[in-house]
Amino acid sequence: MTVELDVNGEVHTLDVPALTPLLDVLRESLGLVGAKRGCGHGQCGACTVLVDGRRVLSCLQLAATVDGAVRTIEGLGEPDALHPLQQAFIDEDAFQCGYCTPGQIMSGVALIASGEATDDATIREAMSGNLCRCGAYPGICRAIARVAQETP
Amino acid sequence: MRRDPRSTTLVQPQDIGAALAAHTSPATPYLGGGTTLVDLVQLGHAPPEQFVHLGKLEGPFTSIRVDEDEFVLGAGVRMADAARHPELVRTVPALVDALRMAASPQIREIATLGGNVMQRTRCPYFRDPHARCHKRAPESGCDAIGGDTRGLAILGTSEHCVANYAGDFAVALVALQARIETRTRSGETRTRPVAGLHRRPEATPWHETELEEGELITALRVPRVAGRRSVFVKARDRASYAFALASCAAAVTLDDAGRIHSATLALGGLATVPWPCPSASAFLVGRTIDADVAAEAAALCIPDQVTDARRAFAVELGRRVVRRALLDLGR
Numbered sequence: 001m002t003v004e005l006d007v008n009g010e011v012h013t014l015d016v017p018a019l020t021p022l023l024d025v026l027r028e029s030l031g032l033v034g035a036k037r038g039c040g041h042g043q044c045g046a047c048t049v050l051v052d053g054r055r056v057l058s059c060l061q062l063a064a065t066v067d068g069a070v071r072t073i074e075g076l077g078e079p080d081a082l083h084p085l086q087q088a089f090i091d092e093d094a095f096q097c098g099y100c101t102p103g104q105i106m107s108g109v110a111l112i113a114s115g116e117a118t119d120d121a122t123i124r125e126a127m128s129g130n131l132c133r134c135g136a137y138p139g140i141c142r143a144i145a146r147v148a149q150e151t152p
Numbered sequence: 153m154r155r156d157p158r159s160t161t162l163v164q165p166q167d168i169g170a171a172l173a174a175h176t177s178p179a180t181p182y183l184g185g186g187t188t189l190v191d192l193v194q195l196g197h198a199p200p201e202q203f204v205h206l207g208k209l210e211g212p213f214t215s216i217r218v219d220e221d222e223f224v225l226g227a228g229v230r231m232a233d234a235a236r237h238p239e240l241v242r243t244v245p246a247l248v249d250a251l252r253m254a255a256s257p258q259i260r261e262i263a264t265l266g267g268n269v270m271q272r273t274r275c276p277y278f279r280d281p282h283a284r285c286h287k288r289a290p291e292s293g294c295d296a297i298g299g300d301t302r303g304l305a306i307l308g309t310s311e312h313c314v315a316n317y318a319g320d321f322a323v324a325l326v327a328l329q330a331r332i333e334t335r336t337r338s339g340e341t342r343t344r345p346v347a348g349l350h351r352r353p354e355a356t357p358w359h360e361t362e363l364e365e366g367e368l369i370t371a372l373r374v375p376r377v378a379g380r381r382s383v384f385v386k387a388r389d390r391a392s393y394a395f396a397l398a399s400c401a402a403a404v405t406l407d408d409a410g411r412i413h414s415a416t417l418a419l420g421g422l423a424t425v426p427w428p429c430p431s432a433s434a435f436l437v438g439r440t441i442d443a444d445v446a447a448e449a450a451a452l453c454i455p456d457q458v459t460d461a462r463r464a465f466a467v468e469l470g471r472r473v474v475r476r477a478l479l480d481l482g483r
Contacts, residue, residue, distance in 0.1 A: 128256060
């Protein structure tokens with residue numbers, strides 16, 4: 001079926017089977033490989049992208065049902081002008097292998113925008129949909145807390 | 153022969169009438185957020201012929217209305233949005249906590265209230281398409297019984313099925329005496345208590361709810377009760393993002409002396425359906441909550457010991473969850 005998607009400000013019209021997850025469209029049709037297939041079942045968060053600012057699991061959301069503008073890690077900042085959260089992830093040692101990192105950052109961006117990244121316990125709970133097998137959780141939480149404090 | 157998932161189609165009706173008309177058979181299920189149904193297809197379950205996606209429906213279906221005597225929650229409202237509604241947060245903590253402690257933040261942003269009520273069991277033998285399961289293939293058998301039953305039901309089971317109802321929201325709805333509003337394919341509007349929507353497996357585990365073929369959930373109606381206190385307690389293997397091993401939703405009103413005037417308890421995680429506790433609820437009326445009262449109510453909720461050693465722990469865990477819920481209410 002025909003699916004029209006606004007991804008990082010660019011509109012794409014594609015013909016895909018109805019059961020195609022957004023993740024597969026991003027990675028295989030659009031070459032945006034930042035979002036990762038960590039589990040394919042909505043259990044790890046590595047595929048997290050934003051749709052109209054909401055953090056969603058692109059492995060479970062069918063591309064045909066996306067209603068709103070999609071933003072992926074590729075749409076955040078520029079290589080020479082990183083988004084504050086990207087910079088904070090570097091400064092706070094918030095990743096090791098990097099596989100979960102795009103999903104962590106997109107999830108963190110939405111959390112900070114919601115105003116609910118208030119203290120460590122709340123950040124941990126609010127980020128519980130993003131797993132990190134390398135255990136970079138302390139740095140991830142520090143990075144989010146830092147940017148939340150610096151965000152008006 | 154198994155259908156090729158690439159042949160599944162998807163339609164997006166613009167109104168409820170069109171949605172009802174598009175649901176022509178069990179092979180054309182309604183799709184909310186997709187966090188259950190897309191997951192099952194990815195696991196290798198038989199894909200449907202067509203999904204009837206409800207994402208284009210608007211109006212009451214995607215709104216929360218605050219009437220004088222009840223909240224009317226549209227079935228298409230996202231879990232995260234309901235959990236943030238100020239009046240629900242202020243007056244119905246059991247409902248808000250049941251939503252907030254469910255799933256993960258990302259899932260809550262797209263999962264709908266109606267879809268959440270209809271979620272399928274997390275029994276690993278249901279989910280694994282290679283295991284024998286009556287829910288997936290009626291009359292085919294049950295590999296769960298005698299298998300890894302640690303997280304499965306101790307209440308409401310039958311010799312054919314021990315799969316537990318895994319959701320939290322419906323448990324809170326039962327304790328709050330909520331009703332579910334639906335529209336049938338013939339256009340009739342029906343309202344029934346959430347308690348009793350889900351069917352125990354008995355001899356037909358594949359028959360999971362009282363809904364007719366094609367009956368569409370349109371709203372959840374939650375009574376507004378002045379002075380009602382409610383709580384939701386959930387025990388699970390992880391602090392977050394895990395299904396309940398045992399949960400309890402409790403709602404009470406108190407008289408001027410602090411004695412219970414009315415009470416409703418419901419359990420989750422432990423039973424094949426969201427589990428009302430009428431004996432415990434009746435026992436509480438007229439009493440003041442203290443440790444002894446809480447313990448006796450908990451024992452009334454979960455009276456039996458279980459013979460399956462893998463699930464024996466769930467009796468005491470469940471009782472402790474009930475005691476915790478009641479003592480939290482009493483404070």
